[in-house]
Amino acid sequence: MTDTRCGYVSLIGEPNAGKSTLxxxxxxxxxxIVTHKVQTTRARIRGIAMEDNAQLVFVDTPGLFQTRRNLDKAMVAAAWSGANDGDIVVLMIEAHRGITPGVEMILDGLEGRIHKKQRVILAINKIDMVKSEKLLALTKEMNDKYPFEETFMVSAEKGFGIKELRAYFAKNVPEGPWLYPEDQIADVPLRLIAAETTREKLMLRLHQELPYFLTVETVGWEQKKDGSVRIDQVVYVIRERHKGIALGPKGQTMKAVSIASRTELKNLVGSEVHLFIQVKVRPKWENEAERFTEMGLDFSDTRK
Structure with missing residues (x-):
């Protein structure tokens, strides 16, 4: 096919700006995965959609923020790397928060990281939370700060503005052959999706700082003769007391997490899932290259 288009669309922004939901x-x-907590997305996740004759490969990146830990550094490096991969870069900001110091930092970063062939557009999210006058003023102020090719008003949660965005992407990604089968919706290993699904359920149930100090790995994936799948996972925490919190009284928290994750994974793989989760204390997992590889991150980025 010679009239097809295909390209990468990178979504960047502050943590919790709505990139994953969009x-x-x-x-x-x-x-x-989507939660109400910031910094939920850790690795670059690629989702695939078809629009007319165009195949759109969306790159959901970790939020951009001031780094402290090794994991933070690797996540931010992955976000900027994802931005560099995009034929189109979408900066998402929240309408009700406006131009925060974090947005200013991202705008400064765009200046030195975006090459001339990339299209950069602005998506103002959560527009239902502010009045139109504020939206117009915010649009003008943002475009005065950076020469965005287009500005779109969206509500990622409610799905407003999605049709217009997809039409723009389909028209502006480069001409070329499709990179994936027409029915494929993601370019992510199932083992990683399974781990992220369980981590999402943990983040939704656990509070305060603990969700940011744990990671989930899929250590086993076995297809049974009856068509079902056995999935073995390990939740790593950094302190012994965190293990008790993750398990919950008499293991009830982990039981609820397992049920919720298994239900979602069953729909994902299209067969019965037998999910087994262990919780282990690993005090220095954030300094282990293997843990970062399992998350789809590059440990060498923590040394930069």
Whole structure:
């Protein structure tokens, strides 16, 4: 086919700006985990959608923020790397928060990281939370700060503006052959999706700082003769007391997490799932290259 288009669309922004929610709407399926907590997305997740004759590969990146830990550094490096991959870069900001110091930092970063062939657009999210006068003023102020090619008003949660965004992407990604089968919706290993699904359920149930000090790995994936799948996972925490919190009284928290994760994974793989989760204390997992590889991150980025 010579009249096809295909390209990468990178979504960047501050933590919790709505990038994962937007990508799930653009793809039409849940391919990236979503919680109310900031810094939920850790790795670059690719979702795929078809629009007319165009195949759109969306790159959901970790939020951009001031780094402290090794994990933070690797996440931010992955976000900027994802931005560099995009034929189109979408900066998402929240309408009600406006131009925060974090947004200013991202605008400064765009100046030195975006090459001339990339299209950069602005997506103002959560527009239902502010009045139109404020939206117009914010649009003008942002475009005065950076020469965005287009500005779109969206509500990622409610799906408003999705049709217009997809039409723009389909028209402006480069001409070329499709990179994936027409029915594929994600370019992420199932083992990683399974781990991220369980981590999402943990983040939704656990409070305060603990969700940021744990990671989940899929250590076993076995297809049974009856068509079912056995999945073995390990939740790593950094302190012994964190293990008790993750398990919950008499193991009830982990039991609830396992049920919720298994239900979602069953729909994902299309067969019965037998999920087994262990919780282990690993005080220095954030300094282990293997843990970062399992998350789809590059440990060498923590040394920069």
């Amino acid at each position: 990508m799930n709407h653009l793809v039409g399926a849940k391919v990236s």
